[in-house]
Amino acid sequence: MTSLSDEFQQVGRDLYAAGLVSSHGGNMSVRQGEGLIVTSHGSRLGHLADGDLVEVRPGSEPRAEPSMDLALHQAIYAAASEAEAVVHAHPRHAIALSLVGKEIRPQDLEGQHYLGVVPVVPRDEDVAQTLADALRQHKIVVVAGHGSYARGESLWQALQWTSVLEESAEVLWLLRALRQNT
Numbered sequence: 001m002t003s004l005s006d007e008f009q010q011v012g013r014d015l016y017a018a019g020l021v022s023s024h025g026g027n028m029s030v031r032q033g034e035g036l037i038v039t040s041h042g043s044r045l046g047h048l049a050d051g052d053l054v055e056v057r058p059g060s061e062p063r064a065e066p067s068m069d070l071a072l073h074q075a076i077y078a079a080a081s082e083a084e085a086v087v088h089a090h091p092r093h094a095i096a097l098s099l100v101g102k103e104i105r106p107q108d109l110e111g112q113h114y115l116g117v118v119p120v121v122p123r124d125e126d127v128a129q130t131l132a133d134a135l136r137q138h139k140i141v142v143v144a145g146h147g148s149y150a151r152g153e154s155l156w157q158a159l160q161w162t163s164v165l166e167e168s169a170e171v172l173w174l175l176r177a178l179r180q181n182t
């Protein structure tokens, strides 16, 4: 558990330091057999301690209150067999773009190489299933006006897709500004 806890803490610190989440925003989980370990409700990803990680197993009561996004994480693990870890963040340029389009198409090399097209799914009552289905085909998906959900082999990999997406979204943003001014 120690190294997994270290991974949660280091990835959480990086997410916060990179401005990919607000002080109490975002959440993360790792698949554990039939269950998962998820950050607790209201935890600060930039300052996670061991007590902020909640183990959720079928048929047993968790020891602390898990993230409000627990059902989304569970839907993702059920739908996407590749998902060993999930990172949910609030990358601001990607969120802005998600409010004006049905997908985000990176124009920079890294975004094109790693992500291709990033779908945007609506924030409605079916979001858990729509999101989980989209994550079968894609490494990262944006819920419109809310944030990104990335799946990876590890939290580090899910962090990578999140930071690649935000860099691509910022480049798209700059490109729009340049085109308007030239």
Ligand SMILES: [Zn+2]
Pocket: 025, 026, 088, 089, 090, 146, 147
């Ligand atoms: Zn959120």
